[in-house]
Amino acid sequence: MFLCWACEGLSFENERVQGLIRTIxxxxxxxxxxxxxxxxxxxxLSHNKGEDNVLSLDEESVIIDDLRYVKDVYGLQAVADLSVPGGGRNPKILARISQQVGLHVICATGFYWDTVPDIAIKNSLAALRDIMIGEITRGIGETDLRCGTIKIGTDQTEPSGIFEKIFRAAAAASIMTGTSIVTHTTEPEQALWQLDVLEDAGVDLSHVLISHLHKMKNFTEILKVAERGAFIGIDQIGFKKGPTIEQVADIVVRAIDNGLSNQLILSSDIARKSRLRANGGVGYATSFSEFLPLLRQRGISETQINVMMSDNPRKIYCIRNDLTKVGIEQ
Ligand SMILES: [Zn+2]
Incomplete structure (x- = not known):
């Protein structure tokens, strides 16, 4: 049985999570x-990665077409947009895409890391916490649109004070709102530092997703993250850099063989124009059309695929609302 301490009172059937997801x-x-x-x-991300790393208003209609295709062919229910303010997040366009496609969209609050924005440098931990809480509970800017997860991360340097402030602010916002935390790792070996800070700040690590762990050079490091209870992001499927798609499939099989299927998150981290279907890429279908067949070839069952593609994302994005158990002053 899935232990979602703050999902008590919500119904569970056959270990399927029925918790509420906060969409935009x-x-x-x-x-x-x-x-x-x-x-x-x-x-x-054009400031440091070039013009291909931009998805904007110009791409809205082709993104809508792309997502319609994935919904029609593969039954896509929802998508999490993990861009944050300062990194090109655009809630109004997300809302339009959600309506046009008929697809649930989860929007992230949080702070980007490369480079860390002035707002995160100048503000106190409490102020950053309250910015995130506001976007989750009241709305983004002057809109009624809301965020349903917190995205934070560390850059390529050794994590330092500014990152600890952001992580502790996110921890407090997560605990007070019941939303999950998704972290970006520029170096996957930073995952344990991230977990140490979040755990010390009181976060239940089973509501944390650490991204990009397929880049871990040593598989035993993935096991160490899993032992802490966090979700494991195998989430850059189709990237040209890093391990090949076949190597990533081997990592997933090895992780499943080690009993981690309930902690694996599979996604393709589309962030470039050139990856969209209209521009000759595979687009948001990548996980389904390119990757899942490789898992099936390696003996992974439809039940296990369903756990990774359906159950696990629900668990990470379900809102956990029981604040009494963590003793938060409000
Ligand atoms: Zn991403």
Whole structure:
């Protein structure tokens, strides 16, 4: 049985999680079906990665077409856009895409790391916490649109004071709102530092997703993250850099063989124009059309695939609302 301490009172059937997910339009209870847990529908990383690393208003219509295709062919239920303010996040466009496609979209609050924005440098931990809480509970800017997860990360340097402030602010916002935390690792070996800070700040690590762990050079390091209870992000499926798609499939099989299927998150982290279907890429279908067949060839069952594509994303994005158990002063 899945231990979601703050999901008590919600119904569970056959270990299927029925918790509420906070989409950009509000809380919904999703039916069974796949969720892409780490994608970008709008993003701007052009300042350090070039013009291809931008998804903006110009791409809105082709992204809508792309997502319609994935919904129609593969039954996609929801997608998490993990861009944050300063990184090209655009809630109004996300809302339009959600409506046009008929797809649930989870929007992230949080702070980017490369480079860390002034707002995160200048503000206190409490102020950063309150910015995130506001976007989750009241709305983004002047809108009623809301965030349903917290995205934070560390850059390529050794984590330092500014990152600890951001992580502790995110921890407090997560505990007070019941939303999950998704972290970016520029170096996957930073995962244990991230978990240490979040755990010390009181976060239940079973509500944390550490991204990009397929890049871990030593598989035993993935096991160490898993032992802490966090979700394991195998989430850059189709990336040209890093391990090949076949190597990533081997990592997933090895992780499943080690009993980690309940902690694996599969997604393709689309963040480039060139990856969209309209531009000759595979787009948001990548996980389904390119990767799952490799897992099936390696003997992974439909039940296990359903756990990774459907159950696990629900667990990470379910809102956990029981604040009494963590003793938070409000
Ligand atoms: Zn990403």
């Amino acid at each position: 339009f509000g809380d919904v209870e999703l039916s069974d079906g796949p969720i892409l847990a780490h994608e970008h529908l709008q993003i701007d």
